[in-house]
Amino acid sequence: MGMNVQPRGGSPYGSRRTYRPMSEINVTPFIDVMLVLLIVFMVTAPLLSAGIQVDLPRTEAGPVADKDEKPLEVAINKKGDIYIGETKVSREELLVKLSAITGDDFERRVFIKADQGLPYGDVMGVLGSINKAGYRKVALITEPGTSKK
Numbered sequence: 001m002g003m004n005v006q007p008r009g010g011s012p013y014g015s016r017r018t019y020r021p022m023s024e025i026n027v028t029p030f031i032d033v034m035l036v037l038l039i040v041f042m043v044t045a046p047l048l049s050a051g052i053q054v055d056l057p058r059t060e061a062g063p064v065a066d067k068d069e070k071p072l073e074v075a076i077n078k079k080g081d082i083y084i085g086e087t088k089v090s091r092e093e094l095l096v097k098l099s100a101i102t103g104d105d106f107e108r109r110v111f112i113k114a115d116q117g118l119p120y121g122d123v124m125g126v127l128g129s130i131n132k133a134g135y136r137k138v139a140l141i142t143e144p145g146t147s148k149k
Contacts, residue, residue, distance in 0.1 A: 071109035072101060073141075074130070078115045080122055094126070095133045106134040113141045 075083040102108045114123040
């Protein structure tokens with residue numbers, strides 16, 4: 001990133017030379033750094049969508065219009081463990097923690113992700129208890145595509 005100087009005109013015998021600065025910038029190191037950063041972000045971006053691994057069922061339903069900036073996500077894995085975000089909670093703690101997180105804002109959207117191998121009654125039990133607590137904007141999350149039979 002230094003500055004090069006080159007001789008500029010003068011006497012033909014070279015006894016008196018004047019130097020002018022070279023005004024070109026070498027952008028090659030800048031491009032190299034930007035390409036490395038691009039690769040780093042391309043590799044790490046998929047890892048940032050953290051959450052509990054759940055095998056979601058497939059349906060032909062359309063996407064939910066998400067007007068909330070940050071909906072709450074309740075996940076139920078194959079074993080029946082319940083998570084709020086990435087924090088494991090018991091069924092008894094679920095409503096207490098939801099209330100603490102939302103500050104009793106019952107208009108906050110709650111998304112439920114449940115493994116497709118779970119019994120229907122288990123999923124509906126969690127959905128019913130969240131609804132009974134006063135949350136009216138509760139949605140079940142599925143994978144887009146045709147349903148498996």
